[in-house]
Amino acid sequence: MTPASTDAKAIWRAFERTARADPGATALSTPGASVTREELATLASKIASAMRGAGVREHSVVTLMLPNSVEFVAAFLAVTQLPALAALVSTRYKASELRSIWAGIRPDAILVPPQHAAGVARLLDIERQHDMVVPGTDQVLRLLCVRSSGPASVLDVRERFGLRDPGSFPALFKFSSGATGTPKAVLWTAANVGAAAANVVETMGLDASDVVLAPVPLSHSYGFDLGILPLVFAGASLVIRDGFRPKTILTDLVDERISVFLGVPVMYRVLNRTRLDQVPDLSSVRYHVCSTAPLSVAQIEAFRRRFNAPIFQHYGSSETGGICLHVPSEIALRPGSVGRAMKNVGVSVVGTNGGALPAGCRGEVVISGEATAAGYVQGETVHDRNGFQDGFQDGCYRTGDVGFLDADGFLYLDGSRAGVVNVGGWKVSLAEVARVLESHPCVVESAVTAQTNPRRKQRVIAAVTLHDPAEEAELIAFCQARLADYKVPRRVHVLEQLPRAASGRVVLSADDLPS
Structure with missing residues (x-):
């Protein structure tokens, strides 16, 4: 499951194996297109070739600022093929947020839709721009190349971001909004990505027969971990929607043979209240997943009564990947829980002195495992987990979230330390x-x-x-x-x-x- 080699190209090789296993299988679908694995691999290779032709070098930092689309997925795979570091940046970030991001990761190139290029170019010293017509479509992507020498080898890029472990090969930047909303760059190694994929695929039992519906942003950790990684590593098909329209989503859930739906609390609240002439039975969907914030017990029960389907609360983060997922047989008995630890993930609750607390005692949630990221990039270095900076220490991440584990290992969240005020x-x-x-x-x-x-x-x-x-x-x-x-x-x-x-x-x- 985890890639055999540890540089970013291992991610590309994992998808190559997936594509070769069944080239004609559907990899992606959008309202206007359906793309096979072979077609996606070909598209990614052409984008990678165009990047090389434009001067993007191995181990560069390439920012992807693209909406949910076939092009986003193909561009991510293209970056891993170079191999380079992909920075997953939302198109919703404002100028002040982008300045903060650029200062931390110092990108070498940015891939954007043409309509976003002018705003991005004003924030950086752009040396040259290249328009890339996406093969087989009329879509155009603009590559902005930043004036910089760029790293020449993986050793240079490790030094650039302060990674101390000689076995660490940087592959990916995610961005965590934290309690304040200010984006923080989280550096993932290729090994982190492979471990996160294994955790999701093994826990959920995903394979090439699964179809994942993702109306959530693929640039966000939730959409990336449970949408893109199962496609790359397990051959699941990904149905992409750039936004949430309740009646359209309900139609998709029935007509597209969806087995995994990636939702957030507000989507489920809206679905519970949407006026329908006929309410569909959604029991054929294996996982109705809810993440980013806890959903109330009342909403979970209302969804079950209305659509004859349970909601699986999921807990994850940009710093750790997937953490917990609920267990089917236990949802009705423990509806307020976010479930048990996913495969290969350690979850503990600690007190103010850092010691582990017994079942039922509230404290800070701490996560451990191979998917735990290298750390945050701040300025010119990454504070890695060996240096205990901003929550990272010795392969663990202190989330800042408050909760407790019951006697059977089910986690309940009460909020975060940052979400408590003194009145x-x-x-x-x-x-x-x-x-x-x-x-x-x-x-x-x-x-x-x-x-x-x-x-x-x-x-x-x-x-x-x-x-x-x-x-x-x-x-x-x-x-x-x-x-x-x-x-x-x-x-x-x-x-x-x-x-x-x-x-x-x-x-x-x-x-x-x-x-």
Whole structure:
């Protein structure tokens, strides 16, 4: 399962083996196209050849700023074929976020749709630009080459990012939004990628018969780990959607023989409330996965009753890949859990002194395993896991998430340490307040934060989007009936949509809301 060699080209070789096993099998499908494995391999090779012709060298850092598309997947495979480092950057990032990213990873080239090229070029010293017509289509990608000497060998690139382990071969940058929404570059080695793929494929039992539906961003860790890696390493077919339209997704789930659906909480809340002439039975889908944030027990049970299908809560991160997935036989018994550790992943809960806590005790969640990333890139070096920087230490990652393990090893999350505020001396979990708001029948999604007044005292405020009309006073009264008075939000703002980081994670600050 894990590639035999450890440079980035091992990822390409894994897909070559997949393609040779059944060249005519469908690899990708979009609303306008279906691409076989052989066609995808050919397309990736042509993009790689065009990059080489444009001056992109081995072990360069190539940023992919592309939407969900066949071109995104083909370009990623092309970068691994060079081999070079692929940086998965969302098209939703703003100029200030991109400046932060560029300062950390110092890209050698950026592949973008032409409409994004001018904005990106203004932020970097671009030496030359090349338009690449995607073979077999009328799609054009623009390659922006940055004025720099670039690394000449894998040894140079290891030194460039401060990797101490001589066996580490950099392959990939993911970006974690963390608690603040500020993107942080996470450096993955080729071995990390292979281990993450093995964890997902072995845990879920995926193979070439599976079809994965991904309306989530493929540039985000969730879409990449559970969408692209099963395609590359196990031959699963990937159905790509660039956005979420509830009735279209329901049609896809029935008509496309989907076995794995990659959803997020707001999608399931919308599906539970979408008016339908006929409600489909979705029990044929093996995994309705929900990730990026916990989904309430009420929503999980509502989905099961309506669509005759369980929701599998999934826990993962850009720093570790997949961590936990729920167990089919246990979902009804433990609906509030995100499941057990995935294959080859270690999950523990530690106290403030770093010692492991017994079952039932709340503490910080710590992850270990071969998929744990090398570390964050900050400035010119990577703080690797041997140096215990920003949560990485000795092959482990301290997530900052708070939770507990039960006696059978099922993990329950209570939020994050960063999501706890002090209100008049009382600790308030913002996640708890959000869960209460989202249990209101009119609320689709909520976000909760703290506001500091001129006297430096904090108060809880919230924002929601609605399915049906509701007044602020009604929402506050709903919270008052279910929360201690110090936890009740002083304001609940009704918005058309919640502010999000480029990863899709909701990131709310008091500055986003009216005073």
